[in-house]
Amino acid sequence: MVLIRKKFRKQFGIIIFMILISSLIGCSAQKKDASQIEKDDGIIVGFSQIGAESAWRTCNTRSVQDAAAERGVQLVYANAEQKQENQIKALRSFIAYQVDVIVFVPIVTDGWDNVLQEARDAGIPVLVTDRKIDVEDQSLYAGFIGTDSLKEGRNAGLFVLDTFEHKREQLDPAKDHINIVELFGTEGSSVALGRAEGFREVLKSHPEYRIVYSKSGDFLRSKGYELAVEFLEMYDDIDVIYSHNDGMTLGVIEAMEERGLRPGKDIVIITIDAQQAAIDALREGKVNCVIECNPKTGPEIIKLAEKLAAGESIPRLQYVHEQVFYETDDLSLIEPRGY
Template sequence: MAGKKKEILSWALLFFAVFTLFASCNKTEDNNKEDEQKNGIILGFSQIGAESAWRKCNTRSIKAAAAESGVQLLFSNAEQKQNNQIKAIRSFIAYQVDVIAFVPIVADGWDNVLREARDAGIPVLITDRKITTNDETLYAGFIGTDSEQEGREAGKFLVQKFKNSDASRTDPVRIIEISGTEGSSPAKGRAAGFREIIDECPEYKIIYSESGDFLRSKGNEIMRWILASEYKDFDVVFSHNDGMTLGILDVMNERGLNPGKDIVIITIDAEQAAIDALGRGAVNCVIECNPKFGPTIMTLAKKLAKGEEIPRLMHVHEEVFTEDNNVESIPPRGY
């Protein structure tokens, strides 16, 4: 009988130990979840669309960085419409997110909705494209590319290219500019930076400029029109992004033109397709516009959620690739 009691007691002790272990594990798991909910933040992000490989890469960078850093991301695709972005920002305010970040499709028209965010106590981070406002307190800071410097780099390459290749030239260098979305900060900045350089050299002349809206199809369409117009004789194409450039090259190849040799091609973004075109001699200069700043956005969002200040202006690192580079040494772009 004593042996039977000992056996029952042993089983009871074993059951108690197992129960305690499971209870402890469940409690630890619950505590971890509570800590995660307590320390995590909610970021509302409005992207302008998916108009190019660059934009898709930018979106992937943001989503991956949010997942890796434990940030809950509410993501909205505006499909190239400012009204959709404003609606998204208002929905983020209603949801009471910790931080709002967005890529403004155009520079103007944000003050009202940003005042609503400020009144709700939600800090706002501007990314990729800048805004124009008389009240700088409406947003905490900007992280993105330096569009004016990208334009300057395009101008510097062009001036050096013709200085080296044809010192005896007397005719003006005729330039076609295919610009980005009208009213967007990249289009304004790239145009301004480019002109800052070439305006110092009277032999360089922009004979035609039109917005291609950063779309490959529009680049294609505009170049078809130019080749049938009074502007068909030109020496240079300065395109504000690779998508439009690829559309331009499609038309030139169809027409038997010789881009990169008879016509100088300068483009901005550094998508893999543009680097490949540089490698085969169809493009002369590719200026990087770095889309991979998702991790920095998450770092800044966490600081803002804690009430910390961030820099008002942050530019990501960018490079310039030219026909003089060993293209094979350029790391794969991933977009």
């Protein structure tokens, strides 16, 4: 069956690829020409990304593309433009094209059972990255590599506790609680769920810390700005803003400054991603804590894909290395982020 598939792909792969990919919304490919495929017959990986909504996401995509090119892997890339239906359509095109491995960043946790069953029926292993999924049969995908969103949320909660433990003497003695605003990411995504859960896990035994406002900004700067305009109008005693990503945080900073507020001073700000813009804001004192979400996972993703294509097993769960940057650190030591 494998030999038949390889032969079929050599003869007709490029033609079929052009037909299938032209039907995808926002889809492009980084591919070899027919002579190269004939020469080395390298593996083909279908990679479905959720979109290009941020510098983080663009860096993540570039990391996978660069790693594939370096390893001689043919990468068929599809941009879902933030729509699950586009992503499912892309996965089905990868199956029809008979790629060796499918790699995808799931927009949300649910709704993948049917298309993953189709991939398994076709004998194509699937690697999930960045965001996790919830399926009835866990064997429908080979493994996950990406961020530990629960840990990110816990780190945010621990920073809040540590910060206000040291600021007790600066607080109004009549104030018996700390008001927290949370801007979470795409509803139903594993990263938004994990970052919210980890944060609450740390604070649950401290009732004096209250989340008074929690809404989705969909990981977008524009929505972060809109929500900030709303909650700044609703509340005049906010102590902490916990934002699930830098894009939303930058929107919040913009809205605060328009109102004459000092980000990072009048309100403590915690953000996740560690884009260059967030590190710059940390250096300027506009952000108090930046929690890294590492986008440069391409080399590990491609190595895992090669193992799967060779019929080898991979770890079921693999987290990437991430750091936390605090306002009290020697910020001159942080190297340029590249995104």
